[in-house]
Amino acid sequence: MFWVVLVSAALVFVLVTMIATGAGRPLGEPLHPESPGPEGTMAAVEVLRDHGVDVIVATSFEQMRAASADRDSTILVHDPLLILDDDNAARLLDVVPLARDLVLLDPSTAAVEAVNAEIAAAGSVSGVLSADCDLGPIVRAEEVTGDGRGYRYLGSDDSVVSCLDSGDDIVSVVQFDHGETTVSVVGATEAFTNGTIASVGNAALVFGLLGENPTLVWYIPGFADIASDEDPALSPQWTTPVVILLALVAVAAGVWRGRRLGPLVVENLPVTVRASETMEGRARLYSTSSARLRALDSLRIGTVQRLAGQCKLPRTADVYEVADTVAAITGWRQTDVRAVLVDAIPAHDRDLMELSDRLLELERAVATATTPT
Numbered sequence: 001m002f003w004v005v006l007v008s009a010a011l012v013f014v015l016v017t018m019i020a021t022g023a024g025r026p027l028g029e030p031l032h033p034e035s036p037g038p039e040g041t042m043a044a045v046e047v048l049r050d051h052g053v054d055v056i057v058a059t060s061f062e063q064m065r066a067a068s069a070d071r072d073s074t075i076l077v078h079d080p081l082l083i084l085d086d087d088n089a090a091r092l093l094d095v096v097p098l099a100r101d102l103v104l105l106d107p108s109t110a111a112v113e114a115v116n117a118e119i120a121a122a123g124s125v126s127g128v129l130s131a132d133c134d135l136g137p138i139v140r141a142e143e144v145t146g147d148g149r150g151y152r153y154l155g156s157d158d159s160v161v162s163c164l165d166s167g168d169d170i171v172s173v174v175q176f177d178h179g180e181t182t183v184s185v186v187g188a189t190e191a192f193t194n195g196t197i198a199s200v201g202n203a204a205l206v207f208g209l210l211g212e213n214p215t216l217v218w219y220i221p222g223f224a225d226i227a228s229d230e231d232p233a234l235s236p237q238w239t240t241p242v243v244i245l246l247a248l249v250a251v252a253a254g255v256w257r258g259r260r261l262g263p264l265v266v267e268n269l270p271v272t273v274r275a276s277e278t279m280e281g282r283a284r285l286y287s288t289s290s291a292r293l294r295a296l297d298s299l300r301i302g303t304v305q306r307l308a309g310q311c312k313l314p315r316t317a318d319v320y321e322v323a324d325t326v327a328a329i330t331g332w333r334q335t336d337v338r339a340v341l342v343d344a345i346p347a348h349d350r351d352l353m354e355l356s357d358r359l360l361e362l363e364r365a366v367a368t369a370t371t372p373t
Helices: 002-021 042-050 062-069 088-096 109-115 136-141 204-208 225-226 241-259 275-288 292-310 319-329 332-343 350-369
Strands: 054-058 073-077 100-105 119-125 128-130 142-143 148-153 161-165 169-179 181-186 216-221
Touching: 042 054, 042 204, 054 062, 062 088, 062 216, 062 225, 073 088, 088 100, 088 109, 088 181, 100 109, 100 204, 109 119, 109 181, 109 241, 109 319, 119 319, 128 161, 136 142, 136 204, 142 204, 292 319, 292 332, 292 350, 319 332, 319 350, 332 350
Parallel strands: 054 216, 073 100, 073 216, 100 181
Antiparallel strands: 119 148, 128 142, 148 169, 161 169, 169 181
């Protein structure tokens, strides 16, 4: 028993240490500058360094600001953990003055709106795209692997350049000037990866966007950015060792006092209720209590989940982000989509049926818009 407890404690200690220190984390992380895997971007970083570009990886806003102190730099922002959500995406406005060029790689809707509210997410893009603008990196690339996220520019400013159109005004690169800084919103993430950077003109695009300045700061927002505004006294330095020790004690106690389970016992359910009967019963309850809004919300939840999947949005996308993306894809007015998915309240059964039909129409419109012809 002693050796069982000792080995279990050692395994838990190694596991917790790896999680706490992030050991091995970059190897399989997509678009990570230190990952040599097919989905990583280490190849681009090493080539840039060989050509004299000082590449610095920053995992907090303070590190990024210190690395780009002379402003003669390019800052690439990639936020895979969606640290820059609706609450703190405005911090990107603090990043803009620090760089000569700012590249937002696969940014969230909140991050894009923080720097230019007239750029909207427009679903996913795939396939090889041809150069269709006069931006130097795009012209030199001629063709680019466009797999990734698409965007649509909704404004009328002629100085904003949209490139790599995949149809229906959905583009993979949008570039504009924000003060003295050139900002590039890039959705063609596949072109940056180790596995495809040597294909078509991907290398010309990547090195043209990232190699213009002597310094490249690759900024990956981390948990330090979330905790930066908190009182340091709330998380003293001894917190992590104490948590690890408590975890080891819990595992040891579980092994010491745990009881050996016997064979599983199978019990036949006394009654089997068909799913259709459950659905009909719930519908009758809603009808009896006139709970039209509750019934509509049940339909809306399923519709929003299916629309998010069709639009290739992350699981963390909220209903308003789904509504805005659906409006951009289908051409429906944003107010109409939000009314169907969120705002409209049925006053009677006829309204409930009409809104239910509108949900089906919206799903059909998205399916038609996202289905390749």
